[in-house]
Amino acid sequence: MLNSSRNIHAYEKTLKSGERVIVDPELTVERMFYWAVNIGALSPLITVNVEASVSFWLAFLIPLIVIVIVAALFLGSNRLFLKIKPQGSPLVDAARTVRIALAEKSFENAKPSQLEQHGTLERYPFANRPEYTDYSVEKIRTGITACKLFLLFPFYFICWTQIWNNLISQAGQMALHGTPNDLLQNLDPIALIIFIPLLDLVIYPLLRRSKINFRPELKVTAGFLMASLAMVYASVLQHYIYISPPNSIHVWIQAPAYVLVGFSEAFVIITGLEIAFTKAPESLRSLVSAVFWLTIGIAAAICIALAPVSQDPYLVWMYGSLGIVAFVAGVLFYLLFRRAFDDPVLQESLQAPVREGSRV
Incomplete structure (x- = not known):
C-alpha cells in the first residue's frame, strides 16, 4: 500500500447537512481501480484503427510501449509503498x-x-x-458467506462475455460503413465511465433522500435483468439479420446491447467487489476477490461448451436462451440471498454514503 501519513482506515464523518457518512479510503481505491481499468479498456479505439490503417505490428507495439512506461514508473516509485513483512498464512x-x-x-x-x-x-x-477471537471467527464466517453469494455470478458472466466474441461476429454480418466490427465493444467501458459517477453522485444520493433502500441484492438483481435485456435485444436483432438482405442493417443498431451490458456491470461487478471487500476479513480480501473473478473463468468454460450452438443458424435461440438464464438467475439471487444483508453492521458498511471517493 502507499506509504502515506493520511488516515487509511474507515471512519465516520458528519456533513454540514447533518448527514452521517462513512469514509473508507481503501474501498474508494477499489472502486476507482475498476473505473480506471475501464478507461484503459478504451485503448481499442486506438489499436483497432491503427491495425486497420497501418498493420498489426504497430497495434501490438502501442500497448507494449505503455506497459514498459508504467512498469518503469512503478519500479521508480518503489520507495512510496509501505512494505509489510510476511505474517503467516x-x-x-x-x-x-x-x-x-x-x-x-x-x-x-x-x-x-x-x-x-x-x-x-x-x-x-x-x-x-x-x-x-470472536471477531476473527465472525469475519471468517462472513467471508465464506461472500463466496456463497457468487454462486450464480457465472450465469451473468456468460452474458457479459458475449460482447467480446459473439456480438463482434454479429457485427460482421451487418452494414459496417467503414466501422471495424470490433469497435462497438468500446461502448461497454464508455457506458461504465459515465454511469459509475452518475450512480455515485446523482442516482444513489437521490434514492437515499427519497428513503429508498437500494440494497446490494437489488443492485445485483438489477444487473442480471439488464444483462437479460441485452441478450433479448441481441436475439431480436439476430432474427432481423437472418430475414433481411445480407449486410443491410447498420452496425450501430447493436449499441443498446453493449450499453445495457455496461450498465449491468456497474451493478453486478462493482457490487460484487464491494461484497468481497466488506464481508471478507482483511487478511482474506484477496482470496475472496479471487473467488469472485474465478466466476468469469467458469463462465468462459461454459461458453466453450456452448460453441456448437454459437453459430448460424442457432444464434437467435442462443441469445434468447441466455436472456432467459440471466433473468432466472437474477430472480434466484434475490430469493436466495435477500436475507444475507440483514446484518445491521453489514448494511451500514455496504450502503452508507461517503464523500471522499466512493461508497462503502
Whole structure:
C-alpha cells in the first residue's frame, strides 16, 4: 500500500447537512481501480484503427510501449509503498477456524467465548492463540458467506462475455460503413465511465433522500435483468439479420446491447467487489476477490461448451436462451440471498454514503 501519513482506515464523518457518512479510503481505491481499468479498456479505439490503417505490428507495439512506461514508473516509485513483512498464512488460519466450526457444528459455537463456556476450549490449540477471537471467527464466517453469494455470478458472466466474441461476429454480418466490427465493444467501458459517477453522485444520493433502500441484492438483481435485456435485444436483432438482405442493417443498431451490458456491470461487478471487500476479513480480501473473478473463468468454460450452438443458424435461440438464464438467475439471487444483508453492521458498511471517493 502507499506509504502515506493520511488516515487509511474507515471512519465516520458528519456533513454540514447533518448527514452521517462513512469514509473508507481503501474501498474508494477499489472502486476507482475498476473505473480506471475501464478507461484503459478504451485503448481499442486506438489499436483497432491503427491495425486497420497501418498493420498489426504497430497495434501490438502501442500497448507494449505503455506497459514498459508504467512498469518503469512503478519500479521508480518503489520507495512510496509501505512494505509489510510476511505474517503467516491467513488461508491456513481460516482453514483451522473452519475445521473448529465443523467440529462444533457452527461458527457461533466455534467462537472462543462459546468454547470456554462449553468447556471445549482446550481441545483446540489454535483457539487458544491471542489472534483467535470472536471477531476473527465472525469475519471468517462472513467471508465464506461472500463466496456463497457468487454462486450464480457465472450465469451473468456468460452474458457479459458475449460482447467480446459473439456480438463482434454479429457485427460482421451487418452494414459496417467503414466501422471495424470490433469497435462497438468500446461502448461497454464508455457506458461504465459515465454511469459509475452518475450512480455515485446523482442516482444513489437521490434514492437515499427519497428513503429508498437500494440494497446490494437489488443492485445485483438489477444487473442480471439488464444483462437479460441485452441478450433479448441481441436475439431480436439476430432474427432481423437472418430475414433481411445480407449486410443491410447498420452496425450501430447493436449499441443498446453493449450499453445495457455496461450498465449491468456497474451493478453486478462493482457490487460484487464491494461484497468481497466488506464481508471478507482483511487478511482474506484477496482470496475472496479471487473467488469472485474465478466466476468469469467458469463462465468462459461454459461458453466453450456452448460453441456448437454459437453459430448460424442457432444464434437467435442462443441469445434468447441466455436472456432467459440471466433473468432466472437474477430472480434466484434475490430469493436466495435477500436475507444475507440483514446484518445491521453489514448494511451500514455496504450502503452508507461517503464523500471522499466512493461508497462503502
